[in-house]
Amino acid sequence: MKITQVLKAVATAGALALFMASAAQAVTLNLGNGSEPGSIDPHKASGDWENRIVGELFEGLAAEDIHAQPIPGQAESWTISDDGLVYTFKIRADAKWSDGQPVVAQNWVDAFQRLFDPKTAADYAYLQYPIKNSAKIGSGEITDFSQLGVKAIDDKTLEITLESPTPYFIGALTHYTAYPIRKDIIEKFGDQWTQPENIVGNGPYKLVEWVPGSYLRGVKSDTYYGKDSLKIDEIKWDNTEDLTAALNRYRAGELDILTDFPADQYKFLQDNYPGQAHVAPFLGIYYYVLNQEKPPLDNVNIRKALSISVLRDVIGPDVLGTGELPAYGWVPPGTGNYEGEQYLPDWSKEPYDQRVEEAKKLMADAGYTPDKPLKLQLRYNTNENHQRIAVAIADMWKQIGVEVELFNAETAVHYDALRAGDFNVGRAGWLLDYDDASNTLDLLKSGVKQGDTMNWGNNYGRFSDPKYDALLDQASKELDLVKRAALLHEAEKLAMDQFAAIPIYWYVSKNVVSPKITGFEDNAKDINRVRWMSKSE
Amino acid sequence: MLGYALRRVLTAIPIVLLTITVCFFILRLAPGGPFDGERALPPDQLRNIRAYYHLDEPLVMQFFRYVAGVAQGNFGPSMVMKDFTVARLIGIGLPFTLMLGFTAFIVGTVAGLVAGAIAAVNQNRWPDYLLVFVVLIPIIIPNFLMANVVQLVFGVYLHWLPVGGYTPGAWLNLVLPVLILAMPHGARVARLTRGSMIEVLGTNYIRTARSKGLGARLILARHAIKPALIPVVSYLGPGLSYLLTGSLVVEQVFALPGIGKYFITAALNRDYGVVLGTTILYVFIILALNLIVDVVYAWLDPKVRFR
């Protein structure tokens, strides 16, 4: 990148900004977007704050409706073969890129090949691993990309073949890893292709300005097939890294929506801005990982004592103040493809005092009492909420004879330690990538041997039970959704009865929405596309 | 004097090299890397990413690759802001940071000089006591607290000023950030000015001037200000460099597009390229400011000679 290029880019951005400012009274949505996006390349993005931008600039075969359920997007319809392996998509005739070119099936072939290409190094490529041969291309085992299960039959017909039937596949296609790309644009501009002056998308909005640390701005795309139904002309995604400052900006009327707010302010908001703070169930679980590879937590009785002595009912309502519901199982309530009763262990119904007594007894049997306590290190990544929960739980464990040393570190150090198995108890959380029970259950699968190392994935505690693995394996081949759900339920019970981890609460989404905005519906994925919203002055 | 300046510029090169070396290796000592995020990447993926950024090479190789790149003006990519090169990030953020920093510098310095001079002339009377106490406030109250307070008061309660954000030309949005940045700077300038002014006003030549019957204002203007400025000037260099590089809180709280925050957030995120790039920039700024301060110093104080 030469300096002249930089200057040119800056000048273009500035000119565009001026142009935008002089445009007629446009309806602008000021969206407090959270962190600074690192990338809006669909293959490199990784956070929900990036999704909120990428998802307006691009659109996949399927898109999200107002409740974040999959609906036809760039594909107007699709058929699925009887064995559940071959999906054939019919792409809309009026689907166009923002430079006016038609959207064609080849755009997805290019996109998926790039996604799985080891050279792209896409963080989230594994989300699309249901596609045939994709994992092998990702690992470099197959170098001939034409073997990938994504084929363009003609310009407007795309065929995707899967490894095995995947009930949530259409849902996975709404994810940004499944968005189409323009290979010619990427080849022309290299890693600068996402800059506002270069980017070409196929979504309802197009990017006109990106000022790192401050905001991004998008305007209605003239080439989007549904442009006439868009009520918002312009989106400003504001950086709201500092949540307190963001709330101040909201209260002064500078922002219309906040996608997060400080939990401590919930009551204040309810009292002073009634109805504007939205707290809704969110598909995700907050839990403590227990390192089961080394003593003392390889002992299931100690794990049990730790888990049953956590009084979950006070965490959400009192310690956090936003009323998160207590978690005892492993799959968030409301997760898709999971018919059946929610897992609830018997001990969760016992009074807390009785649980503490039982835990004390378990600890005493293992040789630990309050006078001769078990010393454990509890690691969490630096964050006020994590800290409060850790402090509260350390106090709950004190009474059963556990002395907790709290240890917080920045995200990079924390997860480095978890991955290395260098901890006793560690904080973790999981937000579902797609609406399917297997997404959280996979977290407890045994490690896979790869070369001379074990790949434990996100199973930081290294829980390992061949029966559990077999159940998940069986479920992944089961076509009947009810039978599949039963297998998954069995797996959940198996792992939770062995206290494979300590679930603490189910996540909630926290938004603040101005009364001026309509079309913002709380949903379990916390995805709210601007195309459904409108704003009154 | 030109030779002196040239010599100073030349000695900057080893300093910059040393800084790059120290930073580069210390940074790699720290546990965790830029890709240790909330979610574990599959080993294949991690290997791909590390190869993409050449992190799989021996450290010394990476170091020479980096230095060679810098010598050609290539500061490499950002590993966290993946869509940006370090040069582009700095190219966008630096003009804003310079504008914000210099504005705060001028506002703070002028206000500080005036306040300090008023306090000194009124030594041990009520304006002095008041000013001495007032300028303590911004020095001892952490700026993140101060920023929240001014946002609430001027933005939320009074609706006088915008709370945050910035688009080119929206100068009203800069009032609060400049205020937060300028206050501690101005307070320090005021304290220094007061101290040295009192000292100068007590020296023999001022007494002489006074005994000759010169008016107080004339004495101040002709004899007192220049010598009183000497300790102030020696603070202005570090003060300005702090304004230019220490604006993390202000940028984050007010959502401003400067580069001050990268000094810190990049280190926390292990964004190696950005840490090194901004560090090099920082060293250059400090060296340049030191040079300017020395030149101004020599103009103010005839005793100083260039070596």
Next chain:
Amino acid sequence: MAGITGKDATLTAYADALAAAPKGRSLTQDALRRLSRNKAALVSIFVLAALVLFALAGPYFLPWTYDKIDWSAIRKPPDWVKGHYFGTDQNGRDMLARTLQGTQMSLLVATVATVVSVVIGIIYGAIAGYFGGKIDAVMMRFVDIMYALPYILFVIILVVIFGRSPVLLFVGIGCLEWLTMARIVRGQTLSIKQREFVEAARAGGAGPFAIIFRHVVPNLTGPVVIYATLTVPEIILTESFLSYLGLGVQEPQTSLGTLISFGAPVAEALPWMLFTPAAFLVVMLVCLSYIGDGLRDALDPKDR
């Protein structure tokens, strides 16, 4: 760090004045007499002493300890019946007890960092000044280079490497803070080593280190005291900045900076969480500033 409180400039100006001043009288006695005439400084000394005493002894008289959770009083305003005189935090811990513990911690880290930097500064500066010549040139060049390095970056890297052990961390900060002290000590050493009494000592067979510690260091009381009164608030503010970044001390221990960084965002919703630690910090730093000012005036040989 460099520049946060303008300490360097103040100290350098003072050191220049010191170097130019005539030597001979007992500076300390003089200074104490002048200090006792400065009312603001005197009051500050008493207030600060009372505050420190309260922070050290207070916890023994409170009904709650700093890490005790009162499950029936989570984020509650002051409650005299339960003994939460200044309210509780979101974990149900007593704010006053936590503030006192935080004050202790802040004072501890500030003292440790100051002592470390004074010790390093004296040794380094004295060696450079005493041996002079090439050694001096190289050593002082190194100090110049250190001045140009981005401190805060090193502090953050230190935090990352040392983890959150507060003492280790502030030993680390002390290791970065000594530059100004080294410069002053070097200047002093340069002028003192030409004095007759040093000549005499040398003729008597005293080694360089004996001369430094017996003759140079005792002459540094003034700068060291001023340096300390300016460094302590600087470290406390640095610590509060680190807390803002989430790099503060490890729970359940706390510091004033950590408490304030948690209190600032809830200033409206839970004002008592901000009030107590902020009041302690402000009183402490105001006192230290007045003492620092008083000392500088008292020790300044020009201002007779």
